[in-house]
Amino acid sequence: MKQMTFLLPLLALGSIAEASDIRGGLGNFDALNHTGGPVYGIEIELDDTNSKDVVSTYPGNHYGYGKIREDLSDPAHPKTFVRYEKDGAFTNPYPIGSTLYCYDLSKNVGCEHFGVHFAYSATTPYSAVKYNWLVKDGSGKLVVGPALQLNTPVFDYTPPTTDFPAQVVATMPAPVVPQSVVKEFGEPSWVKVIKTKTHNARVLALGALISDDHDHDGLADWTNGEPDEVESEWYLLQSHNGVSNAKSELRGGSDSMGNNAEEVVTRRYEFYAYGGPAASIDGEKGEAMCDAVGTDNLHGDGVVEVTDANGGSHEFDCSTAEVVGAYQGSQMTEFLAISPFAMVDALQNGNVNEVFPERPTISGGNTPYVVNVSAGALPNGLTLAQDTGLLSGLPSKVGIFNFTVSANDADNTSASKAFTVKVTGPGDTDRDNDIDMNDLNAIKAKYGKVVAANDPADLNGDLRVNIIDYRKAASLCTLPQCAVVNPAP
Numbered sequence: 001m002k003q004m005t006f007l008l009p010l011l012a013l014g015s016i017a018e019a020s021d022i023r024g025g026l027g028n029f030d031a032l033n034h035t036g037g038p039v040y041g042i043e044i045e046l047d048d049t050n051s052k053d054v055v056s057t058y059p060g061n062h063y064g065y066g067k068i069r070e071d072l073s074d075p076a077h078p079k080t081f082v083r084y085e086k087d088g089a090f091t092n093p094y095p096i097g098s099t100l101y102c103y104d105l106s107k108n109v110g111c112e113h114f115g116v117h118f119a120y121s122a123t124t125p126y127s128a129v130k131y132n133w134l135v136k137d138g139s140g141k142l143v144v145g146p147a148l149q150l151n152t153p154v155f156d157y158t159p160p161t162t163d164f165p166a167q168v169v170a171t172m173p174a175p176v177v178p179q180s181v182v183k184e185f186g187e188p189s190w191v192k193v194i195k196t197k198t199h200n201a202r203v204l205a206l207g208a209l210i211s212d213d214h215d216h217d218g219l220a221d222w223t224n225g226e227p228d229e230v231e232s233e234w235y236l237l238q239s240h241n242g243v244s245n246a247k248s249e250l251r252g253g254s255d256s257m258g259n260n261a262e263e264v265v266t267r268r269y270e271f272y273a274y275g276g277p278a279a280s281i282d283g284e285k286g287e288a289m290c291d292a293v294g295t296d297n298l299h300g301d302g303v304v305e306v307t308d309a310n311g312g313s314h315e316f317d318c319s320t321a322e323v324v325g326a327y328q329g330s331q332m333t334e335f336l337a338i339s340p341f342a343m344v345d346a347l348q349n350g351n352v353n354e355v356f357p358e359r360p361t362i363s364g365g366n367t368p369y370v371v372n373v374s375a376g377a378l379p380n381g382l383t384l385a386q387d388t389g390l391l392s393g394l395p396s397k398v399g400i401f402n403f404t405v406s407a408n409d410a411d412n413t414s415a416s417k418a419f420t421v422k423v424t425g426p427g428d429t430d431r432d433n434d435i436d437m438n439d440l441n442a443i444k445a446k447y448g449k450v451v452a453a454n455d456p457a458d459l460n461g462d463l464r465v466n467i468i469d470y471r472k473a474a475s476l477c478t479l480p481q482c483a484v485v486n487p488a489p
Contacts, residue, residue, distance in 0.1 A: 028058060028115035028209035028222075030102040031329040032094045033133065034273075035146050041085035041134040042114060043144055048127040049080040051357035052390055056344045057082060058115030058206050062089045062105060066116065067348050070357040077127075080357075082116055085134055085142065096326060103212055111329075115206055117344075119363055130176045149189045149328045150271055151175040151237075153252075155335050159261060166261035168335055170252045172269055174237035183286030186239030188274035190293070190324055191250060193235070196226040199255065199263035203340060209266070209332040222332040224266050234293040234324070236274070247291070261337035268332050273325030276300065280316050280323070283309030290318035298324050341365025341409045343417035350395040352425025356382055361419070362389040365409035374416065376403030379423050395423045399478065400433045426459040427473035434478040434485040443470050 033039050041063050046054075050070065057066035063084040071079040094110025102111040129152050135145030153170040160166040177187035208221045217225055231252055238247040257263045280290045280300070284307055290300035300318025307313050341364045350356045361384065362369060371389040378384060381396035389407055401423065406416040427435040429442040443457045446465040451458050457465045459472040478485050
């Protein structure tokens with residue numbers, strides 16, 4: 001089966017030999033922290049999506065690679081979460097008007113860059129995508145916080161025929177932002193769409209979908225070396241519970257991908273808050289009525305009639321209000337119909353007795369695959385599917401596991417890569433992925449103490465540390481006689 005890629009960096013799998021309706025999802029995006037305080041990561045929720053569809057994540061931020069988990073509590077509607085967090089890492093609030101540093105990790109001024117490589121068959125990959133900052137509650141616990149006014153496009157792909165080249169159309173849904181009072185219309189925001197005028201067959205790496213010009217060709221890297229143009233200057237997006245989709249999505253123009261679907265399509269979506277006052281918003285339905293921007297790219301344009309909460313109406317002059325609010329971030333996307341066969345960049349780490357969701361080790365090319373572990377050993381409790389390259393299971397032992405995965409696709413294209421997966425768990429008190437005398441001494445020092453749930457010194461889970469926990473940890477030591485592991489394996 002020929003595989004297709006939506007490198008938003010999402011990868012789409014489908015046959016180029018037959019017409020299909022390919023829809024995409026996430027991409028590489030810049031996100032500005034407008035919460036007013038520090039945030040400690042981000043969580044992305046993909047509804048009606050399985051973990052195996054998320055190929056990899058992007059580490060070019062203060063949190064490293066994102067970690068994938070899957071919620072199958074409702075088998076008919078699975079959810080997959082991509083969570084970026086790291087002990088000690090945080091993002092400062094963005095000072096309005098200051099210089100953006102989204103890719104320079106030596107600075108921390110309110111902008112982060114995240115990305116996800118996503119694979120799916122020729123069906124809609126998700127029903128909704130939600131972005132939320134991670135914040136700390138009053139007890140210091142990390143919790144899901146404010147939503148971001150960002151979203152990701154879906155792509156409708158038409159394979160080439162003898163008479164027409166391959167075509168793709170991108171549609172951007174309105175951002176999903178929870179409201180304290182639910183009305184017919186959701187939170188309004190502006191989107192500006194920039195696309196390349198021409199396309200080429202060069203596939204961009206995930207890390208190249210950025211706003212900066214790192215290759216010094218005078219163009220932002222996301223353009224793939226092609227000239228760009230504004231497709232939509234300002235478009236007001238607003239989710240809508242009714243039948244009309246006039247503001248609930250923005251459908252772009254059709255992009256040709258070449259006679260053999262060999263060309264790569266890239267786009268950039270810039271998001272801005274709606275800055276109009278309450279007097280410009282329908283009091284009953286919540287619809288933002290100032291839906292045009294003046295020539296100054298700040299104030300509204302025209303006079304509109306607005307209904308208030310009591311059913312009355314009044315005129316509002318949009319030109320008197322700054323309807324374009326603060327810049328929220330941008331989404332850089334890449335779509336290609338034929339994905340090259342390759343190994344994934346990295347695999348996430350695991351925890352003992354915590355489900356390790358299906359994680360791809362390979363992507364692209366033509367299926368079926370032939371996959372095997374050619375060197376080293378997988379973490380205890382994990383297995384590698386030889387026909388799909390999916391790694392999954394329930395880790396059962398703390399450790400650092402080094403192994404090499406080798407694979408061939410149906411065209412006999414081969415690839416190989418060495419991976420490292422670290423597993424921590426109960427008994428590993430210093431989180432160095434081993435259990436040794438240092439951990440036993442730390443457990444002994446806590447004898448008689450009441451601890452929080454999931455404390456690594458509490459191996460039997462009774463929230464109290466005693467000799468039973470010590471003995472259990474001693475039975476799990478990495479080396480004989482619980483010798484100190486130095487250096488770590």
